[in-house]
Amino acid sequence: MSKRSVLLDAVCAQRRQMRLLLALLITMGLFTALAALFVRPGDRSFPILVIDAVLVVGGIVFFGVTHWYCTKRAMSE
Template identity: 55%
Template sequence: MPGGTSAVDLVCAQRDNIPVGLAVMISMGILLAFSFLFVSPGDEAFTVLVIDAVLIVGSTAFFLVTYYYCTRRAMDD
């Protein structure tokens, strides 16, 4: 972006905070795994559990890819 900072620069500036987000996502994933032990596919909460699993896996993947990209970018500079 001419005359400004790109979104990638703004995200990579927060690279030191990404491991905290990863720790939160991993903790939520562990708690979600315990929930799968008590909810069966016929229950009403199962749909919410599946949606939550998709969101947690997607967020974890986003944080991992972002951290990897920003680390590689910092090493190239």
């Protein structure tokens, strides 16, 4: 087996935990959106809000695509 196949098997074995992580990231996204209502671009906490939003959206995209791929891979096997 190739290293890529072993890595994908290890990642896809954690598919159940990805659902929990996605739920947590979505909740964090909702809290970030709530904070965005009160923070303006001139505030000192605005850079933290931007970094948080980038991390949350990036995490949702990464784990969403990974979960989709692992589900598709499990259905084809």
